[in-house]
Amino acid sequence: MASTRKPSGHGAEVEAQKRSSSNSSTKSAKAETFEPMQLQRSVTNPRAVGIPESKRLPESFRKRSSDPAVCKPDFSSLSTVLEHVDSLTIDEKKTSGFGSVKTSSASAKLSDGTSSLGKTSGSAKLSGRLDFMESGKSSICRGSTSSDVSDESSCSSFSSTVNKPHKANDLRWEAIQAVRVRDGLLGLSHFRLLKRLGCGDIGSVYLSELSGTKCYFAMKVMDKTSLASRKKLLRAQTEREILQSLDHPFLPTLYTHFETEKFSCLVMEFCPGGDLHTLRQRQPGKHFSEQAVKFYIAESLLALEYLHMLGIVYRDLKPENVLVREDGHIMLSDFDLSLRCLVSPTLVKSAAIESDPLRKNVYCVQPACIEPSCIQPSCTVPTTCFSPRLFSSKSKKDRKPKNDTANQVRPLPELVAEPTDARSMSFVGTHEYLAPEIIKGEGHGSAVDWWTFGIFLYELLFGRTPFKGSGNRQTLFNVVGQPLRFPETPVVSFAARDLIRGLLMKEPQQRLGFKRGATEVKQHPFFEGVNWALIRCATPPEIPKPVELEKGAVSVAEAPSSQKTAAGLVLNAQKGSDNYLEFDFF
Numbered sequence: 001m002a003s004t005r006k007p008s009g010h011g012a013e014v015e016a017q018k019r020s021s022s023n024s025s026t027k028s029a030k031a032e033t034f035e036p037m038q039l040q041r042s043v044t045n046p047r048a049v050g051i052p053e054s055k056r057l058p059e060s061f062r063k064r065s066s067d068p069a070v071c072k073p074d075f076s077s078l079s080t081v082l083e084h085v086d087s088l089t090i091d092e093k094k095t096s097g098f099g100s101v102k103t104s105s106a107s108a109k110l111s112d113g114t115s116s117l118g119k120t121s122g123s124a125k126l127s128g129r130l131d132f133m134e135s136g137k138s139s140i141c142r143g144s145t146s147s148d149v150s151d152e153s154s155c156s157s158f159s160s161t162v163n164k165p166h167k168a169n170d171l172r173w174e175a176i177q178a179v180r181v182r183d184g185l186l187g188l189s190h191f192r193l194l195k196r197l198g199c200g201d202i203g204s205v206y207l208s209e210l211s212g213t214k215c216y217f218a219m220k221v222m223d224k225t226s227l228a229s230r231k232k233l234l235r236a237q238t239e240r241e242i243l244q245s246l247d248h249p250f251l252p253t254l255y256t257h258f259e260t261e262k263f264s265c266l267v268m269e270f271c272p273g274g275d276l277h278t279l280r281q282r283q284p285g286k287h288f289s290e291q292a293v294k295f296y297i298a299e300s301l302l303a304l305e306y307l308h309m310l311g312i313v314y315r316d317l318k319p320e321n322v323l324v325r326e327d328g329h330i331m332l333s334d335f336d337l338s339l340r341c342l343v344s345p346t347l348v349k350s351a352a353i354e355s356d357p358l359r360k361n362v363y364c365v366q367p368a369c370i371e372p373s374c375i376q377p378s379c380t381v382p383t384t385c386f387s388p389r390l391f392s393s394k395s396k397k398d399r400k401p402k403n404d405t406a407n408q409v410r411p412l413p414e415l416v417a418e419p420t421d422a423r424s425m426s427f428v429g430t431h432e433y434l435a436p437e438i439i440k441g442e443g444h445g446s447a448v449d450w451w452t453f454g455i456f457l458y459e460l461l462f463g464r465t466p467f468k469g470s471g472n473r474q475t476l477f478n479v480v481g482q483p484l485r486f487p488e489t490p491v492v493s494f495a496a497r498d499l500i501r502g503l504l505m506k507e508p509q510q511r512l513g514f515k516r517g518a519t520e521v522k523q524h525p526f527f528e529g530v531n532w533a534l535i536r537c538a539t540p541p542e543i544p545k546p547v548e549l550e551k552g553a554v555s556v557a558e559a560p561s562s563q564k565t566a567a568g569l570v571l572n573a574q575k576g577s578d579n580y581l582e583f584d585f586f
């Protein structure tokens with residue numbers, strides 16, 4: 001049984017999510033996550049709605065602690081941190097807040113039923129081992145613009161795959177489109193909810209089948225009344241908008257979204273492999289091998305890089321939120337705590353390329369900022385062209401002549417398209433994963449993701465997080481003031497420890513990734529030999545066993561009235577000619 005990560009919060013502005021212990025239908029040992037409710041990003045400037053001055057650390061402490069020269073903990077000031085932390089009241093996650101609600105469900109079925117659970121894109125295996133060796137090429141993730149996959153309006157229904165190129169041949173898209181063609185809009189009645197996979201702060205996730213297609217999805221069902229009464233509508237909206245904007249092999253695909261009178265439903269890709277927290281518990285010594293860690297964190301890094309390039313600071317990286325796909329590759333989940341901000345690619349290193357007009361727009365992205373919700377200090381050389389992994393250290397005279405074919409791909413300017421300077425004042429995260437600058441209320445940007453990345457790496461390697469204390473208060477104290485230490489066992493490489501040290505610098509300005517984002521992190525020797533471009537084709541450390549999807553399944557059509565399933569679904573008496581599903585949340 002895994003431990004529970006306890007909450008702390010932020011006055012009326014902070015809510016805590018209680019992480020429940022492990023079982024098949026709830027997320028294991030989920031740590032609490034807090035978010036100042038008034039600090040919801042998206043529509044307001046977080047500086048304006050940030051932690052009230054009365055709740056922030058005294059200026060003297062903040063000044064001291066933000067001084068890069070000061071590395072030693074100042075224990076007199078740490079007591080101030082604790083006072084600060086103590087002043088935050090806890091609003092425990094009220095999972096019982098969802099009422100039992102009925103909604104119409106007329107079971108519609110597709111006629112052919114020939115589709116099978118589609119293989120996840122990118123699962124082709126080019127190698128038989130964990131052999132993601134460097135090819136010398138960079139992987140460039142194409143940022144899709146925000147695709148409207150909503151089934152609220154028919155005009156948007158057919159545009160989905162256009163904006164999700166890596167899913168272009170996905171059978172699940174085809175199945176969904178077929179239903180749209182036949183019935184118009186998609187709704188709850190088109191799905192069979194088979195099992196509850198887990199529940200979070202804003203809704204429950206069900207394994208669902210698009211009826212009669214054998215196409216399976218994870219459907220997040222959120223009670224709109226409950227969201228409204230708990231002031232979480234904006235969080236739900238943030239998650240939906242972020243999901244709509246994603247198109248990346250290590251991030252969820254949102255197939256459709258629809259609303260019923262009572263529920264807001266997100267239909268996403270289903271990951272049958274569970275999460276990395278649960279998977280870690282099953283490893284010998286409850287930690288992964290370094291080779292397996294390299295794989296998982298390299299994929300997570302690519303996902304973070306993509307998010308940052310879209311202007312999204314994830315803020316909630318932890319093993320519980322990293323799901324394992326059918327093919328063993330990872331998928332980050334849970335975006336309701338993410339921060340969206342403006343990104344403006346910045347030129348870090350110049351190269352002779354500017355003089356070559358033919359190459360100017362070779363690598364272009366539209367940083368798809370959804371809403372400007374945080375402050376982005378002015379960038380020095382804004383541009384829309386970048387390559388995430390470009391190094392230009394050679395001078396012109398060192399380069400080979402143009403007629404050398406091997407040299408046709410010339411160094412490109414190094415640009416950063418990540419929100420490295422973004423600032424939010426929200427108190428968001430999970431105790432053991434909270435970055436010092438969040439605890440101190442100093443404002444934070446994408447560097448918090450590199451901190452959490454370091455904690456994540458540490459936990460996968462050592463089976464525990466580095467600053468965990470006897471309670472939440474102690475944990476926060478440790479994060480801010482205790483030096484990083486490594487256990488003697490398991491033995492991990494110097495490169496791994498060095499990477500963790502770089503990521504867990506308490507001052508964000510000194511942290512690896514602060515200046516040049518993912519590019520900087522990817523260059524660390526720990527990743528030597530990683531073929532970033534082909535990692536999605538590498539063989540994962542573990543491939544989940546096939547799930548018996550239909551075992552114990554309950555559909556509206558099959559189940560007797562009032563049968564309660566393990567998934568917490570209750571079939572209720574019919575109302576008129578419709579069947580009604582009652583969601584028995586929590």
Ligand SMILES: Nc1ncnc2c1ncn2[C@@H]1O[C@H](COP(=O)(O)OP(=O)(O)OP(=O)(O)O)[C@@H](O)[C@H]1O
Nearest residue numbers: 027197198199200201202205218269270271333334
């Ligand atoms: N695509 C998916 N495939 C399989 N299981 C999933 C999927 N998405 C979510 N889950 C499971 O459902 C559970 C609830 O997920 P959800 O994202 O709603 O909540 P959460 O991660 O607890 O976050 P929050 O409380 O911040 O909303 C997770 O613990 C996870 O195990």
